[in-house]
Amino acid sequence: MRQRHLLLDPRRPWDVDKDVLDPMYRTGRRFWMLFSILGGLVVMWGAIWVYQMNWGLGITGLNRPVMWALYIVNFVYFIGIGHAGTFISAALRVLKIEWRRPISRAAETLTVFALVAAAMFPLVHLGRSWKFYWLLPIPNQRQLWPSYHSPLLWDMTAILTYLTGSILFAYIGLLPDLAMARDHTVGWRHRLYEILALGWRGTEREWANQETALNVFSYVIIPVMFSVHTIVSWDFAMALQPGWHSSIFGPYFIIGALFSGVAAVILVLALIRKAMHLDYFLRDEHFDGMGKFLLLLSFAWAYFYFNDYLVAWYGQAPVDKVLQDLFEKGWAAPLWFLMLFSNVVLPWLTLWSRRIRTSVPALFFVCVFVQIGMYIERYLIVPTTLGRNALPFDWGIYIPHLPETLITVGAFALVGFLYILFSRIIPLIPVWEVYEGQVLQGLRRIGRALIPTRAEPGE
Amino acid sequence: MPELPERKWTMVVDLDACTGCSACVVACHTENNVPIVGEEEVVRGRAMHWMRIERYWEGEWPNVKARYMPVMCQQCGNAPCEPVCPVYATLHSERENLNLQVYNRCVGTRYCQNNDPYKVRFFNFFDPVFEGPLKEQLNPDVTVRSAGVMEKCTFCVQRIRRGEEQALVENRPLRDGEVVPACVQACPSSALVFGDLNDPDSQAARLVRANQRKFRLLEELGTEPAVYYLKGSESHVGE
Amino acid sequence: MAEVLLLGLFHEATSTADTIDQLRRLGLPDEMITVMSGMPYRPEMLGRPRPQRRLGRISLLGALAGCLLGLFLTVGIFLLYPLEQGGQPIVPVPPSLIILFEATMLGAMVATFVGLLLENRFPIFKSQLYDPRITEGHIGVLAQVGAALANQAESILTANGAHHLHRVDASQPPDRGHTVFWAMAAGAVLVLAIGVLLIAYDIVKVSFPTQMADQDSTAYEQGPRLAAPAEAVPIQGPVLIAGQPATEPISPTVNSLQRGQVLFGITCAVCHGQDGTGDGPLSGYFSPKPANLTGEAVQSLSDAEIFLVITQGRGLMPSLAENLSPVERWDVINYVRSLKK
Secondary structure (H helix, E strand, O other): OOOOOHHHOOOOHHHHHHHHHHHHHOOOHHHHHHHHHHHHHHHHHHHHHHHHHHHOHHHOOOOOOOOOOHHHHHHHHHHHHHHHHHHHHHHHHHOOOHHHOOOHHHHHHHHHHHHHHHHHHHHHOOOOHHHHHHHOOOOEHHHEOOOOOOHHHHHHHHHHHHHHHHHHHHHHHHHHHHHHHHHOOOHHHHHHHHHHOOOOOOEHHHHHHHHHHHHHHHHHHHHHHHHHHHHHHHHHHOOOOOOOOOOOHHHHHHHHHHHHHHHHHHHHHHHHHHHHOOOOOOOHHHHHHHHHHHHHHHHHHHHHHHHHHHHHHHHOOHHHHHHHHHHHOOOOHHHHHHHHHHHHHHHHHHOOOHHHHHOHHHHHHHHHHHHHHHHHHHHHHHHHHHOOOOOHHHOOOOOOOHHHHHHHHHHHHHHHHHHHHHHOOOOOOOHHHHHHHHHHEEEEEEOOEEEEEEOOOOO | OOOOOOOOEEEEEEOOOOOOOOHHHHHHHHHHOOOOOOHHHHHOOOOOOOOEEEEEEEOOOOOOEEEEEEEOOOOOOOOOOOOOOOOOOEEEEOOOOEEEEOHHHOOOOOHHHHHOOOOOOEEOOOOOOOOHHHHHHOOOOOOOOOOOOEEOOOOOHHHHHHHHHHHHHOOOOOOOOOOOOHHHHHOOOOOEEEEEOOOOOOHHHHHHOOOOOEEOOOHHHOOOOOEEEEOOOOOOOOO | OOEEEEEEEEOOHHHHHHHHHHHHHHOOOHHHEEEEOOOOOOHHHHOOOOOOOOHHHHHHHHHHHHHHHHHHHHHHHHHHOOOOOOOOOOOOHHHHHHHHHHHHHHHHHHHHHHHHHHHOOOOOOOOOOOOHHHHHOOEEEEEEEEHHHHHHHHHHHHHOOOEEEEEEEOOOOOOHHHHHHHHHHHHHHHHHHHHHHHHHOOOOOOOOOOHHHOOHHHHOOOOOOOOOOOOOOOOOOOOOOOOOOOOOOOOOOHHHHHHHHHHHHHHHHHHHOOOOOOOOOOHHHOOOOOOOOOOHHHHOOOHHHHHHHHHHOEOOEOOOOOOOOHHHHHHHHHHHHHOOO
């Protein structure tokens, strides 16, 4: 029992603190190698962007009619990844699901960095990136403000709100642990944490305000999270493009985002558990819970996808039919079938089994396929669908060229780079939440059995 | 500043008279400083022809038939390309019922092209190159666009403006046929007619009024295009 | 009055609660006792009164402010700049609702964060009495007592099992650094906002380089052409092909030079001087002065170029096409060549 549940397995707080702080010091050869490789890819990303700004978007594979391609796919994909972190910290907190305690910060960090990578893509894909400030809600050149008729502006506002909210949410939850780090480090780390901890001492007033702030944030950031990916989906749904102009895009994208996001969080947790020896904190119960959640999301995704597909299939409108033929029999067929396999068949075949869910390598494998499947889904939605429209003379095919492929790689590297950098600076496990959970949970004997019981933390 | 009258600029394309000669395409290039992108770019799908001849082949060899129609920006009344621009680079001119494109405000998000069902918008993927003496041929009334900017047919708005200013200066109403876009001017078979639908005596209004042959492209989308096509006997598209 | 700060660390909650009870019975008001811990303890667990919670109200205020900002960004901007787009009404309701929602949420979140910092008096710059063991799971009880009760308070703490007792005789000065920090933060936001507005409303003019301001299509219109472009073939007037003489040149025979001298004296000497050095009677009226025809600058030009200059004029020099026929121009050119020093 103690082995299976983290919260029933309390240890001396000093040991727990050490378990979390020690990996942050470990910057051996492997770390620096990874750091340099990822850092180099990030520099390459920047260099290619500058090259593109100089020569024009013609170096990519964009054409008429496929005016949005890999950059927008990446944009949607990374925003999707950024959803799970908030869901795990905020929604599971509101629902009082206790196994969220050790995983919330690793997930939130992934959210923030994925959002940062995502937010760069609208700038990269602009024809005149240097005029991006015309999209900000300030009276720019000639006192002209931007136009809120446009879904792209709703996007900017929503992502700005979500990014700010996520960073602030993560920081507020981080304060007590920054104090813990401040108390147990020396040198430049001590100075850094001293500044960041803002003088936290853990007084009652501070904890009371902390609770209120986290509650407000949790309740506010959940609708924001839903709204962000809905608004991203409205970039497509507001267009008259066949295949996009569907009212189901809002919820469909949210579920897709959660799906790919939860899978990404599982991947990240598996990696940091191995790399930072966090076996004490991240146990089978966490992967089991996330695996169940993933299966549920796979059901939901299949439901929404089938909805969208069925309506088009039944109606047999010519342009919709052309798109469906493209997916089922055309050049996009291998991608389409791979997507269905990764998102539906594989999870449905594997995730019902508790053994697979608690086996980290197996779950890792399934989650990698989910990432592939969800990336293909966005790829089929953006450049592939744009190639077909009502006037066949203007059909086109998009072929990814080297610049945008390298920028995609660079974006993944950016997320990884920021993540490993911050894994050495901030404690990735919210120790105070684990404490709180361990104090509030206990074992009670009812009859012949020992039953875990839990006190309500917020009454 | 005296009030300019309301106009409803309309283009009428008689598909029976159109021979598909593409003189309109070339005239538009010349008038509006549209760059020549080169063969390679056209193969990649980036041809920039504000006015293009859409051509569909029907049938099997040797019984092949070509159906073609000139397609330019339809200057929609309810343009789907307008509200999606985040920086107000594409707007509607209420007075003239024209869809305006402001080149120096465009940041190049390309949403307008995605939302455009006629795909008549063109993006400058590279900086346009006008080599040597071709620079002499550029029209000083029209901006030469840089890379990253969207452009499209404007019904030769520079000619419209010049015509209206002339009429204003001379204190007389604008006459039908005084404002002639480049494509209309170049068409050898007079298949293109341009005029103000608000003027009941204009040639365009007379052609459109109670004409059984008329149709508009993708009308069912509710875009209210300002271009009327008159069905040809055999050569039309978009029935 | 001398103040003493006492900090005692306890292992668990029960002894902490007992200590607090006894301190209260000693006469210490609740505000003078501070409990610090590494995880949140409910006030009931330690027998403490519930702390005042004003943060909720601050969040609501922030939400309201965000809502107003959203209203400005949507309804305000749409009414300020009524630009028609796509048949939508000038103030479209659904997009406005979306932005209102986002702005309200943003306002709530930012206000909560700022309120949290202000309520906790963060960031704290002054030094405070604290023990790092608190983040190792100990509970700290900090009592602020007058000198008279200090020893009794200390004995209560030790009696209940406090380990690591700190005693500091000090008064609590106000946190100046905190005030300075917030003043600077507010100042920075204000400066940024004003800076943006100054630039946006052209009060401070910043010239933005923009590619499309310099147009190839209008460049030639800016000022008169000095020479026909290379490879251009004009359709009216003399055929002037750059790099080639327009009409057949005349060889510099003695007759040509003689004729040229006479024509030079009639047409050119007035400005360029009898000997071509640019000091003719009228030269004083020109700035820049007429060219020195004997110098390197003019002599290095090709014959065709000089022919063009005579035909079209250059700068202040007028065209002499009406004064000299093409043959006569060649005579003058031959004469000018002979003037070379």
